[in-house]
Amino acid sequence: MxxxxxxxxxxxxAFWWGLTAIILVAGIIQxxxxxxxxxxxxxxxxxxxxxxxxxxxxxxxxxxGSSSHPTGTGLSSFTFGxxxxxVLSAIVLLFQALLLAHGGITTLGANCFSMGFFxxxxxxxxxxxxxxTKLNIYYTVFLAAFVADLGTYVVTALQLxxxxxxxxxxxxxxxxxxFSGFLSASAGFLGxxxxxxxxxxxxxxxxxxxxxKYIAKLKGDFLLKTDAISEEQLTKxxx
Numbered sequence: 001m002x003x004x005x006x007x008x009x010x011x012x013x014a015f016w017w018g019l020t021a022i023i024l025v026a027g028i029i030q031x032x033x034x035x036x037x038x039x040x041x042x043x044x045x046x047x048x049x050x051x052x053x054x055x056x057x058x059x060x061x062x063x064x065g066s067s068s069h070p071t072g073t074g075l076s077s078f079t080f081g082x083x084x085x086x087v088l089s090a091i092v093l094l095f096q097a098l099l100l101a102h103g104g105i106t107t108l109g110a111n112c113f114s115m116g117f118f119x120x121x122x123x124x125x126x127x128x129x130x131x132x133t134k135l136n137i138y139y140t141v142f143l144a145a146f147v148a149d150l151g152t153y154v155v156t157a158l159q160l161x162x163x164x165x166x167x168x169x170x171x172x173x174x175x176x177x178x179f180s181g182f183l184s185a186s187a188g189f190l191g192x193x194x195x196x197x198x199x200x201x202x203x204x205x206x207x208x209x210x211x212x213k214y215i216a217k218l219k220g221d222f223l224l225k226t227d228a229i230s231e232e233q234l235t236k237x238x239x
């Protein structure tokens with residue numbers, strides 16, 4: 001999810017920036033509403049942001065011989081939703097681009113869309129769907145965190161594949177004429193990003209489960225206030 005500076009054509013960089021800007025505005029509005037309604041959730045918000053910063057800053061060996069990163073967005077995804085997670089991720093990615101040389105400024109929109117919004121959106125949808133079942137809450141948390149991580153890298157692969165066959169989002173004719181090239185590029189990028197990320201997504205899922213269990217036992221009321229957990233689920237965890 002750390003597409004480096006200069007890796008995207010100007011048209012695509014502008015497109016992802018524009019799309020992400022809309023998401024961030026909506027996220028800031030939602031964040032203000034949540035904080036005004038329940039200032040007690042600020043510690044959980046801080047912990048969620050810290051998870052994103054720390055985990056996404058790590059460089060871990062990958063199965064392709066290079067390195068990759070967890071995303072850390074799982075906890076925020078199902079506690080605050082994808083819009084607020086996008087805001088937290090944008091702050092993290094900006095600092096990482098400026099201080100750690102992870103990603104870039106022109107590619108910040110693309111990186112924030114994949115890591116901060118789309119991956120968390122999939123995780124949030126899955127988490128809410130599984131909450132309606134009788135699946136153990138820890139399995140639900142693990143699967144949501146896993147999807148947040150892996151989904152991020154799938155989108156990153158598709159972003160790079162699109163940029164490889166289209167100079168801008170407006171060049172639809174280029175995509176139609178070279179659709180086979182897009183499929184080939186997608187397979188290539190997915191082979192690198194998605195396959196590489198599976199073990200890291202599993203590891204991240206386990207880390208998020210441990211953090212979730214700790215928060216639930218120590219400050220379960222925080223999770224109740226964000227509707228991340230039900231009274232029944234919290235009772236089972238503490239029993």
